[in-house]
Amino acid sequence: MCGSQITLVRVTHVTKLPLIEMFSSVQGEGPLVGRRQVFLRFAGCNLACAYCDTPFVPTASCRVETAPGSETFTLWDNPIDVHQVVNCVHGWLADLPQAHHSFSITGGEPLLHVDALVQWLPQLSQLLPLQLETNGTLTESLRSVLPWLRWVVMDFKLESQTGEPTPWNEHRQFLQLAAQVNCCVKIVVGAETPIEELQRAADIVADVARHVPVILQPRTIAGRCSVAGAQLIAWQGVLSGAGLDVRVIPQTHCYLAVL
Numbered sequence: 001m002c003g004s005q006i007t008l009v010r011v012t013h014v015t016k017l018p019l020i021e022m023f024s025s026v027q028g029e030g031p032l033v034g035r036r037q038v039f040l041r042f043a044g045c046n047l048a049c050a051y052c053d054t055p056f057v058p059t060a061s062c063r064v065e066t067a068p069g070s071e072t073f074t075l076w077d078n079p080i081d082v083h084q085v086v087n088c089v090h091g092w093l094a095d096l097p098q099a100h101h102s103f104s105i106t107g108g109e110p111l112l113h114v115d116a117l118v119q120w121l122p123q124l125s126q127l128l129p130l131q132l133e134t135n136g137t138l139t140e141s142l143r144s145v146l147p148w149l150r151w152v153v154m155d156f157k158l159e160s161q162t163g164e165p166t167p168w169n170e171h172r173q174f175l176q177l178a179a180q181v182n183c184c185v186k187i188v189v190g191a192e193t194p195i196e197e198l199q200r201a202a203d204i205v206a207d208v209a210r211h212v213p214v215i216l217q218p219r220t221i222a223g224r225c226s227v228a229g230a231q232l233i234a235w236q237g238v239l240s241g242a243g244l245d246v247r248v249i250p251q252t253h254c255y256l257a258v259l
């Protein structure tokens with residue numbers, strides 16, 4: 001055997017995927033905030049967060065912008081073939097050279113579709129680098145697609161916000177793997193979030209991947225940040241004490257009133 005590293009590639013015959021929407025906009029959250037991206041929102045999720053306002057239930061058709069950033073849409077029948085997406089985005093990139101920074105692979109939970117993603121991501125990554133937004137629970141699925149990802153934004157789902165028990169062990173395992181690429185942990189917080197919950201999340205990051213940035217994202221309610229600025233700054237100070245890079249970033253696309 002030669003000494004080079006071997007990547008095991010999952011071979012599947014699933015090539016079509018249920019999409020909710022495809023559009024071009026400015027990333028409003030996380031480490032790439034402000035970057036123009038092509039958003040691919042996949043249907044389906046394995047969690048049921050109380051605050052979720054994201055459309056992810058599979059639909060007969062997905063909406064696709066007629067031109068990048070136009071906020072006018074046409075409908076494509078689901079499921080979608082990757083070649084349809086590649087051809088469309090290829091045209092967008094030709095029409096707007098250099099405007100787009102990356103893809104946002106988002107949901108729902110995109111990793112539910114790992115069998116098709118191993119076909120899709122190599123082709124999409126020929127157009128733009130890929131950012132995965134994920135709830136941070138499906139570690140083995142991440143393992144299958146990690147070679148094609150440039151950034152992974154994983155959530156830590158706090159029970160105080162989701163209404164469901166926090167999957168601490170799943171988050172820990174996922175972070176161990178995701179930290180092999182450019183990864184950050186995003187934690188949605190509300191005014192009632194107990195500091196003990198945040199501390200437990202910070203302890204895991206400090207234990208597993210201290211270099212990974214932690215983003216506190218205050219919940220947006222009725223278009224406004226629902227947590228007092230002083231509270232966010234106080235939490236940032238406490239968690240930074242564990243030696244972490246802690247940032248406070250609200251959902252900026254709400255203020256811009258863009259998709």
Ligand code: SF4
Nearest residue numbers: 045047049052108135
């Ligand atoms: S993980 Fe995301 S898409 Fe799924 S229910 Fe929670 S907020 Fe909604």
